[in-house]
Amino acid sequence: MSGAPEPGYDPYAFEPFAVTVDLAVFTVRGGALHVLLIRRGQEPYAGAWALPGGFVLPRESAETAARRELAEETGLPEQVVADLHLEQLRTYSEPDRDPRMRVVSVAFTALVPDLPEPAAEGGGDAAQARWLPLGQAPDLAFDHAAILADARIRIRSKLEYTCLATAFCPPEFTLGELLAVYETVWDTVLDRPNFRRKVLTTPGFVEAVPGAARLTGGRGKPAALYRAGPATALHPPLLRPEGPTR
Amino acid sequence: MSGAPEPGYDPYAFEPFAVTVDLAVFTVRGGALHVLLIRRGQEPYAGAWALPGGFVLPRESAETAARRELAEETGLPEQVVADLHLEQLRTYSEPDRDPRMRVVSVAFTALVPDLPEPAAEGGGDAAQARWLPLGQAPDLAFDHAAILADARIRIRSKLEYTCLATAFCPPEFTLGELLAVYETVWDTVLDRPNFRRKVLTTPGFVEAVPGAARLTGGRGKPAALYRAGPATALHPPLLRPEGPTR
DNA sequence: ACAAAAGTGTTGCTTCTACACCCATGA
DNA sequence: TCATGGGTGTAGAAGCAACACTTTTGT
Numbered sequence: 001m002s003g004a005p006e007p008g009y010d011p012y013a014f015e016p017f018a019v020t021v022d023l024a025v026f027t028v029r030g031g032a033l034h035v036l037l038i039r040r041g042q043e044p045y046a047g048a049w050a051l052p053g054g055f056v057l058p059r060e061s062a063e064t065a066a067r068r069e070l071a072e073e074t075g076l077p078e079q080v081v082a083d084l085h086l087e088q089l090r091t092y093s094e095p096d097r098d099p100r101m102r103v104v105s106v107a108f109t110a111l112v113p114d115l116p117e118p119a120a121e122g123g124g125d126a127a128q129a130r131w132l133p134l135g136q137a138p139d140l141a142f143d144h145a146a147i148l149a150d151a152r153i154r155i156r157s158k159l160e161y162t163c164l165a166t167a168f169c170p171p172e173f174t175l176g177e178l179l180a181v182y183e184t185v186w187d188t189v190l191d192r193p194n195f196r197r198k199v200l201t202t203p204g205f206v207e208a209v210p211g212a213a214r215l216t217g218g219r220g221k222p223a224a225l226y227r228a229g230p231a232t233a234l235h236p237p238l239l240r241p242e243g244p245t246r
Numbered sequence: 247m248s249g250a251p252e253p254g255y256d257p258y259a260f261e262p263f264a265v266t267v268d269l270a271v272f273t274v275r276g277g278a279l280h281v282l283l284i285r286r287g288q289e290p291y292a293g294a295w296a297l298p299g300g301f302v303l304p305r306e307s308a309e310t311a312a313r314r315e316l317a318e319e320t321g322l323p324e325q326v327v328a329d330l331h332l333e334q335l336r337t338y339s340e341p342d343r344d345p346r347m348r349v350v351s352v353a354f355t356a357l358v359p360d361l362p363e364p365a366a367e368g369g370g371d372a373a374q375a376r377w378l379p380l381g382q383a384p385d386l387a388f389d390h391a392a393i394l395a396d397a398r399i400r401i402r403s404k405l406e407y408t409c410l411a412t413a414f415c416p417p418e419f420t421l422g423e424l425l426a427v428y429e430t431v432w433d434t435v436l437d438r439p440n441f442r443r444k445v446l447t448t449p450g451f452v453e454a455v456p457g458a459a460r461l462t463g464g465r466g467k468p469a470a471l472y473r474a475g476p477a478t479a480l481h482p483p484l485l486r487p488e489g490p491t492r
Numbered sequence: 493a494c495a496a497a498a499g500t501g502t503t504g505c506t507t508c509t510a511c512a513c514c515c516a517t518g519a
Numbered sequence: 520t521c522a523t524g525g526g527t528g529t530a531g532a533a534g535c536a537a538c539a540c541t542t543t544t545g546t
Contacts (some may be wrong), residue, residue: 193527222517
C-alpha cells in the first residue's frame with residue numbers, strides 16, 4: 001500500500017470495510033470429497049448453508065481469525081484446529097458480495113482426515129455444522145459457491161506437486177488410503193503399483209512405520225503403515241491423467 | 247464469512263479496517279529481474295521506496311483498485327495496464343503492518359515486457375516510479391520486502407507449470423528471448439536445444455509467426471518469431487534444475 | 493575467415509505406463 | 520478354496536539431458 005487517505009489518517013474518514021475470513025475445509029469420506037458447512041442462524045441467508053467463517057477482530061490477523069472461527073463455529077477438536085495447515089486461497093472483494101455492508105473476505109483452504117461428525121451445537125452464530133459431499137452440496141450463502149469451486153480447483157492441482165494429500169489421512173495410514181485420496185479428489189482411477197512406487201521413491205513423502213500393519217477392508221492382506229514425511233513439495237510432480245478416467 | 251457483528255449491522259460498530267492493494271510488477275531487463283517501485287511522497291515512510299498500490303475505494307473490487315493505482319502511480323501505458331494479467335498473491339493482515347491504522351492489503355503480481363522507464367512524474371502520492379533490479383533493491387516501506395520476496399518465489403515456480411513466461415516478452419519474440427526469461431528468473435543456465443524442443447512440442451505454448459525473423463545480438467543467424475499461444479498450463483511442466491547451475 | 497547466435501540430430505539414461513503375477517488374510 | 524486387497528516384477532514407450540554439429544548472419 002502507499003499514500004494516506006487525502007484528509008490525513010482519520011480512520012473514520014472512509015466508509016468502513018469489514019474484513020472476514022471464510023474457510024473451505026475438506027475431507028475424504030466414503031469415496032467422496034466432503035466440505036465442512038454450517039447452517040446460518042442469522043440474517044442474511046438465515047437457514048442457508050455457508051462456509052464457516054466470520055469477522056476478523058481488531059487485533060487479529062486473518063490466519064488467527066480463521067482458526068478462531070473454525071473452533072467456534074464447528075465442533076472440530078481443539079487439537080485439530082491448532083495443528084491445521086491453513087492456506088490462503090484468495091481474497092474476495094466484489095463490492096456487493098454482502099448485502100449488509102462492504103465486506104472483504106479472505107478465503108482459506110484446509111484439509112483434514114475423516115473425522116467424526118462435528119458437535120451439532122457449534123458456538124457463535126452457527127446453528128449446525130456438518131460434512132456434506134461436494135456432489136450434492138446445497139446452494140450456499142453469499143458468493144460461497146464460487147469460493148468453494150475455486151478451493152476445489154486449488155486442491156486438485158495441489159495434490160499434483162505437493163505432499164498435501166497426507167493431510168487427508170490419519171497420522172498413520174496405508175498406501176491404499178493415500179491412493180484413495182488421490183482417486184477421490186481427482187475422480188480418476190490410478191494404477192496401484194505405479195502409484196506405490198512413485199510415493200515410495202519420492203524422498204520424504206512418507207515414512208514407513210516399522211512393523212506396523214493394519215487390515216483395511218476386513219479382508220485381504222494387512223497393509224503396512226506410513227506416516228507423513230518431512231517433504232512438502234513433490235519434485236517431480238505426480239501428474240493426474242488428463243481424460244476423465246472414471 | 248458468516249454471522250453479523252453482535253450488535254447488529256452497524257457498519258461503524260467496529261474499529262474500521264482500511265483495505266489496500268499492493269502490486270509486485272516484474273520485468274526482465276538486461277539479464278536481471280526488475281521490479282517496479284515508487285518513492286513515497288508522504289508519511290509514513292516518506293522518501294522510502296515501496297510497491298505501488300493504495301486504498302481500495304468504497305465501490306471498487308481489489309482487482310479494479312489495483313489497476314487504477316497502477317495507472318495513477320506509475321507511468322505505465324494505458325493499454326499495458328488495461329491488458330495486464332493480474333494475479334492475486336495473498337493478503338497481508340498482520341495487525342501492526344501499518345503504523346497509522348488497521349490496514350489489510352491484498353497483494354497482486356503482474357509480469358510485463360521490458361518497457362521504457364515509466365514517466366518519472368506519476369500522479370497521486372508517488373513522487374517517482376522506477377524499475378529497480380531485485381539484486382540491489384533498497385529497503386522497502388511497510389512489509390513490502392516480505393511481499394516482494396513472496397512474489398518472487400511465486401513467479402519462479404509459476405514458470406515451471408504455466409505459460410506465463412511469455413508475459414515477460416513483447417507480442418512477438420524469439421525463442422532466445424524466452425530462454426533468457428527463464429534463465430533470468432531462475433538464475434540458471436538451460437540447454438538451448440532442449441529448451442527449444444520443450445517449448446515447441448508443448449501444444450499452444452507458442453505459435454510461429456510465419457516468415458518473420460529478427461536479428462537479436464546484431465550478429466548471428468536471424469531468429470524466427472513467435473507469439474504467445476492459447477495454452478495457459480504447461481503439462482508436463484518445465485522443471486528447473488535443482489542445484490544453482492549459475 | 494571468424495565469431496556469434498540460431499537451429500538440428502543423436503545417443504544414452506531415467507522415468508512412466510501397462511499389465512502380469514505373487515502374497516496374506518477372512519469368509 | 521475363493522474373493523479381496525496388498526505388494527513385486529518387467530518390458531515397452533516416452534521424456535529428458537548432454538553434447539556434437541550445421542546454418543546464417545555481421546565484421
